[in-house]
Amino acid sequence: MTTVEMFINQAPFRYPSPIETELSHLAELFAQTPALAVYPPRWLAIQALEGDESLLNDIRELGGPAVAAALDASLERLHEIYGDDLDVALVDQRYRFVHTIAAQAVRRPVEAPVTLSDRIDRVVTHRWLGIPIFLAVMWVVFKLTTDVAAPFVDWLDGVLSGPVSRWTVALLAMVGADGGWVESLLVDGVIAGVGGVLAFVPVLLSLYFALALLEDSGYMARAAFVMDRLMRTLGLHGKSFLPMIVGFGCSVPAIYATRTLDSRRDRILTGLLVPFMSCSARLPVYVLIAMVFFPTSAGQVIFGLYLTGIVVAVGMGALLRQTLFRRQPQAPFVLELPPYRMPTLRGVWRQMWERTSSFVRKAGTIILATSIVVWLLLAIPIGEGSFAETPVDQSAFAAVANAATPVFAPLGFGRWETSGALVTGLIAKEVVVGTLMQVYGSAAEESSTPGDEPATLADDLTSIVNGFGEAIGAALRALPGIVGINLVHAEEEPVVEGLAAAIRTGFAASSGGHSTLAALAFMVFVLLYTPCVAALAANRHEFGTSWMLVSLLGQFAIAWLAAFVVFQGGVLLGMQG
């Protein structure tokens, strides 16, 4: 550092003489003007000559007529020499200075070699290969988040619903509080609700791992370049693609990421389309439902949902561009592309940790609170039963959810369990899973034999460790499947059988036997419907209340229509299911 500073001190950076004369003249004048004391004088002079409009206004207003006249005279004199290119000349001079330093400090081969970045770019950003390569990359990402993470989800789920629940009951027994409503609150409310969501941490870890790899390697910026042509059909350009990709993680940072875009039109349009990119909170819902109804092709179904989100965004973008944003032109597309780099373990881990821990924090607050509210509503009897001993279909939750049920009846999932889950999902999408676990979990308990085998703490711990080892094995066996080689046929049923059966029965009852179609419609609805409160708050913060309402109502309508088409269309076509 010191050598650079010394060098700069010896050769102070100066502009060519006509510009330098005016600069020092103006800087001196600004320095003597107390109203302009907040700005460094020379910096202000440079900005003025470069034509920064807001600073020019400041100088004219704060500096008074004498300063304004001197400024105009300077600009006039320079205009005679440089014409309209004064600002370019100033920037050019800075680059010349940088090149002079670089020429003395950096040794370069005479003929620039073809770098590895060049060679990768020739393939990855190829005009026709670019988009297929991008889709293949995304395919690997989603196989990774479903197939490889699934064994760990099963393991965590088993640990939470088995040993952890048993330990809780045992601890309560020690203080003499077992068997009552406290046990029900902790086991059926907190562990079933929060635990059901926490069990998906492995899915999120692998999604964030993949996103971090793509970002840190430099591929993400190439994806923006490759997708530019496709984004034009949305009335946007490649730069808007980056918030969209962030949207696959979470809509909230994605909406804030629109700040990097150059015009308000692009920001609002991107912000409206971001929620159609399926966020990671929706992934647990797909995983649960797809594993129950499409156990052999869950990965394909989930990939299809992500694509559906993109297709709907394309349609909505085209529609909005022709209507609400008709008269507004888009800003030009400029994006710097970093060279390819090997991602570091530390960088990737930091991103995984930051994003996953914010999810876990959410589980500890918002999801815990909704789980308790849902449990309370489930515990309060409306028909027969007493507090915390209520049959689920007689509970206050069933009564409240029933009010919303007719809306969903034409979509094939008009049951209080699912409509209740969708309503609680407005608070956070992953809560849909927690609520489904709570309402179907109690039904499942009746059908399955309760785990009464007297397990010691040591037994539990061994089974937890062994289970983790088995999960690693299963994940490794799933790895070849990512590229399409299926070594393991007929995976064992991953979701707890009692719960899966309860969910199947529920969907069959609400859809008149077309339970697979209803499940598909349900997932499409979850994909598209109104974003969670956090995303709505971000939307309002960035774009204002009226745009937030457009998002809230518009997405509900779109989701309803799309789910209607899937279910009724499927029934009309006579699809089995």
Next chain:
Amino acid sequence: MQLHNHSIPLMFVGQGVRTRLVGINGSQRTAHRLAELGFVPGVEVSVVADSGSALMVTVGNTRMALGYPLAQALLVAIPEKGSSR
């Protein structure tokens, strides 16, 4: 902005050809923005890839994606073989 002899928009140069930037033909705002990104007269510019709606270009040591309209605004000259600046 005066017109330069033998200069063509970067848009029509084709991939892999080394060119030198001679001027920017567009609004002052566009010109300023491009200059700040390193598109200053005399700098070496070449096209790496074409997505069908934008060009990927190398300017100095940096790599940029530029929409077609901006690629139209950049006027470049192709130096004769063997001649340096």
